Amino acid sequence: MSNKRNRTPSEYIDYGLYLYFIGLSLTNVVKELSYLNIVKRSHFTIWNWFQKFHPKKMSLVERKEEVPEYIVDETVLKAGSENIWLWIATEPENGQFLAQIIPKERNMFVAERFLSSIVRDYGEHAVSTDGGTWYPQACEFLKMEHHLHSSKEKSLIDRKDYAIYQR
Secondary structure (H helix, E strand, O other): OOOOOOOOOHHHHHHHHHHHHOOOOHHHHHHHHHHOOOOOOOHHHHHHHHHHOOHHHHOHHHHHHHOOEEEEEEEEEEEOOEEEEEEEEEOOOOOOEEEEEOOOOOOHHHHHHHHHHHHHHHOOOEEEEOOOOHHHHHHHHHOOOEEEOOHHHHHHHHHHHHHHHOO
16 A cells, blocks of 8 residues: 555554554544554544545455455434434455445335445345344345344444444
């Protein structure tokens, strides 16, 4: 990930992104890098690193066939007086993000549109979700295998949701 225009050496960016992808929030990544006297950067800078070196751009496009399944979940966010939904899809091997959307609704139509976009980008694989009734309906419509995810996968999803929410 070397880039001559980076103010931060690439190995520090790599380590910061590693910390972020294992589940630390942006604020905690900043604290960890500062605590270890590696580099002092703002959480906004870490967010920019994530945008620049997004996992989809880095590696998963070449690994379509290696994605065994999609883990999909959604969480509610408060935007002013409105509730909006953050939908994310990860892959279980290393927890990398595959996709995200932020619609105002949570239903079978949103699930179908979201799953269709993931299939378009990464191919058709099984979908692992929580107990939301909209997922089995969308998977049936798209002729995709669906199952409820394990407690380990639920923990991974919740950590990723929380990390995104902390931005």
